[in-house]
Amino acid sequence: MNLAIAARPEPICGSETMLPVPVRILDMHPENFNTRTVQVQIVDEGLRQRYRWVPGQFNMIYVPGIGEAAISISSDPDQHEAVGHTIRLVGSVTRAIERIGKGGMVGLRGPFGRGWPLDRLHSGDVILIGGGIGLAPLRPVVYWLLKHRDRFRRVMLLFGCRTPEDRLFVPELEKWDEDPRIDTLVTVDNATGEWVGPVGVVTKLLQRIRINADRTTAFVCGPRMLNRAAAWSLEQLNVRSERVFISLERNMNCGFGQCGHCQYGSKFVCKDGPVFALSEIADIFAKEEV
Numbered sequence: 001m002n003l004a005i006a007a008r009p010e011p012i013c014g015s016e017t018m019l020p021v022p023v024r025i026l027d028m029h030p031e032n033f034n035t036r037t038v039q040v041q042i043v044d045e046g047l048r049q050r051y052r053w054v055p056g057q058f059n060m061i062y063v064p065g066i067g068e069a070a071i072s073i074s075s076d077p078d079q080h081e082a083v084g085h086t087i088r089l090v091g092s093v094t095r096a097i098e099r100i101g102k103g104g105m106v107g108l109r110g111p112f113g114r115g116w117p118l119d120r121l122h123s124g125d126v127i128l129i130g131g132g133i134g135l136a137p138l139r140p141v142v143y144w145l146l147k148h149r150d151r152f153r154r155v156m157l158l159f160g161c162r163t164p165e166d167r168l169f170v171p172e173l174e175k176w177d178e179d180p181r182i183d184t185l186v187t188v189d190n191a192t193g194e195w196v197g198p199v200g201v202v203t204k205l206l207q208r209i210r211i212n213a214d215r216t217t218a219f220v221c222g223p224r225m226l227n228r229a230a231a232w233s234l235e236q237l238n239v240r241s242e243r244v245f246i247s248l249e250r251n252m253n254c255g256f257g258q259c260g261h262c263q264y265g266s267k268f269v270c271k272d273g274p275v276f277a278l279s280e281i282a283d284i285f286a287k288e289e290v
């Protein structure tokens with residue numbers, strides 16, 4: 001992949017008509033007790049060849065008769081045959097996707113939104129901070145960073161979840177843990193079973209690493225509490241707010257700035273985000289309810 005990563009691929013599926021295109025579920029891999037990674041393939045070969053996305057973008061996945069859910073793309077952006085989504089089974093659409101299962105069909109619109117600013121990383125240190133399902137949109141960033149590893153100094157991944165059983169991508173986390181190119185730290189809120197790793201909120205992991213604020217860029221994605229705690233901790237460490245990027249979650253409907261469902265101050269999360277520099281949203285972010 002070259003620096004075309006800076007671009008924001010426009011939706012090629014269903015942006016104007018709101019009509020989803022049919023996609024087949026090629027694989028459904030259990031990540032843990034309530035989360036599945038679902039690989040889908042666009043049935044129309046022409047569309048499939050043209051479909052491109054960047055890390056941090058999302059698709060709207062549609063189940064006929066039930067509805068749509070916004071789901072981040074969690075696979076490698078260089079893989080074009082299928083598109084991966086890591087889905088927590090929380091409600092009507094996500095549970096229906098699981099019921100449809102491998103071999104079944106769903107609809108897809110996308111890709112939507114503005115992804116992580118990989119073009120603005122320069123040559124400094126990169127910290128990725130993920131909580132729970134928030135690791136999903138950061139996984140493509142890890143793939144990308146490892147492919148372009150010589151451009152950066154330190155690459156760090158901090159991931160937190162409720163218990164060891166809630167971890168996602170466990171084989172990859174173990175692989176990255178042994179990979180000298182990336183410092184991987186995982187913490188859990190509650191140590192169950194044989195867990196001997198760190199316990200506590202993910203922001204506590206920031207105390208275990210040395211941060212050089214002048215050259216650090218941070219990407220954060222997690223529940224609202226985590227995003228706020230990470231923003232505050234990074235500020236305490238003097239990381240500039242223009243270099244802290246947060247992926248926000250809001251209720252989505254159209255996905256491309258037409259319906260107003262995802263309004264966040266003067267911005268639409270679907271179109272202007274979901275990834276924002278903290279400096280862009282600092283006012284509203286500071287005031288919003290936790």
Ligand SMILES: Cc1cc2nc3c(=O)[nH]c(=O)nc-3n(C[C@H](O)[C@H](O)[C@H](O)COP(=O)(O)OP(=O)(O)OC[C@H]3O[C@@H](n4cnc5c(N)ncnc54)[C@H](O)[C@@H]3O)c2cc1C
Nearest residue numbers: 069070071072086087088090091092093094136249250274
């Ligand atoms: C930009 C963006 C990217 C997203 N990426 C992902 C992703 O990669 N993977 C993913 O699983 N989800 C992701 N989501 C969240 C997903 O869109 C919602 O969880 C969605 O509501 C699920 O649809 P549903 O019909 O299954 O649940 P709904 O029927 O909408 O919700 C059912 C119940 O679950 C609760 N609920 C909804 N979301 C959550 C949640 N996240 N955690 C706990 N309870 C919840 C609701 O409050 C409701 O009570 C993303 C959302 C946005 C805006």
Ligand code: FES
Nearest residue numbers: 253255259260270
């Ligand atoms: S979801 Fe319609 S404006 Fe964002």
